[in-house]
Amino acid sequence: MNLRRAGALAFAGLLAAALSAQEPRPRAGPGGRFGNPPDLETYIARLEEQGRAQWQRPDEVVAALGLKPGQTACDVGAGPGYFSLRLARAVGKTGRVFAVDVESVILDALRDRVGQTGLTNITPVLALPHDPLIPPGSCDLILIVNTYHHFPDGPTYLQRLIAALKPGGRIANVDFQKRRTAIGPPLEQRLAREDFLKEAGAAGLRLVSEKRFLPYQYFLLLAP
Numbered sequence: 001m002n003l004r005r006a007g008a009l010a011f012a013g014l015l016a017a018a019l020s021a022q023e024p025r026p027r028a029g030p031g032g033r034f035g036n037p038p039d040l041e042t043y044i045a046r047l048e049e050q051g052r053a054q055w056q057r058p059d060e061v062v063a064a065l066g067l068k069p070g071q072t073a074c075d076v077g078a079g080p081g082y083f084s085l086r087l088a089r090a091v092g093k094t095g096r097v098f099a100v101d102v103e104s105v106i107l108d109a110l111r112d113r114v115g116q117t118g119l120t121n122i123t124p125v126l127a128l129p130h131d132p133l134i135p136p137g138s139c140d141l142i143l144i145v146n147t148y149h150h151f152p153d154g155p156t157y158l159q160r161l162i163a164a165l166k167p168g169g170r171i172a173n174v175d176f177q178k179r180r181t182a183i184g185p186p187l188e189q190r191l192a193r194e195d196f197l198k199e200a201g202a203a204g205l206r207l208v209s210e211k212r213f214l215p216y217q218y219f220l221l222l223a224p
């Protein structure tokens with residue numbers, strides 16, 4: 001094995017370990033609050049890790065959402081803002097992003113990043129576990145990344161998100177496939193694409209489009 005490949009494998013192993021630590025069991029936490037690990041500082045650093053872009057492909061994900069300047073997007077389970085900041089650039093100065101999270105320490109990290117970038121179109125929202133607290137009929141698009149399994153009751157939560165959509169609005173869900181992948185949490189902590197779609201159907205959502213360029217995650221676009 002050459003040095004480069006050995007280095008790449010070591011990096012993949014570290015990232016897998018980090019994700020195992022950061023990704024809780026569906027609807028159950030690994031010791032911290034809201035399904036997060038107790039060491040939030042490490043968790044935040046891992047969510048923002050540079051190497052994540054190799055498999056998360058965040059700019060392609062945001063491009064695939066087809067947002068237009070002036071639109072309103074919501075990032076539910078925003079974390080420290082990995083996607084929120086990119087969404088904010090996509091909707092531009094005349095648009096708005098609600099960055100929703102239940103963990104105040106994580107939301108503080110997001111606020112710090114917003115301050116550093118000078119973006120003026122992000123509204124951080126400290127939500128309740130069962131309610132994103134975003135205004136009804138306000139969003140063109142709601143993005144959920146690696147977060148659905150944190151919700152205490154998925155279908156009920158999705159119904160609240162539907163109420164927050166504008167007419168014609170969509171919900172995008174990105175989450176790990178329930179199969180062995182080089183990166184990602186243990187299989188028992190993942191929710192299969194088909195199981196998510198069943199819950200989404202129960203909430204009144206239908207699949208309108210699916211993007212297949214992510215190596216480890218499904219990427220589904222849904223509408224009421």
Ligand SMILES: C[S@@+](CC[C@H](N)C(=O)[O-])C[C@H]1O[C@@H](n2cnc3c(N)ncnc32)[C@H](O)[C@@H]1O
Pocket residue numbers: 022023034035036047076077078079080081082083100101102103106127128129130144145146147150151152
């Ligand atoms: C695995 S992280 C994903 C963060 C971000 N979406 C990303 O991809 O970098 C899950 C996030 O969801 C948040 N969260 C957990 N339960 C939540 C809930 N009921 N409502 C909103 N956010 C929640 C956590 O605090 C955490 O920041």
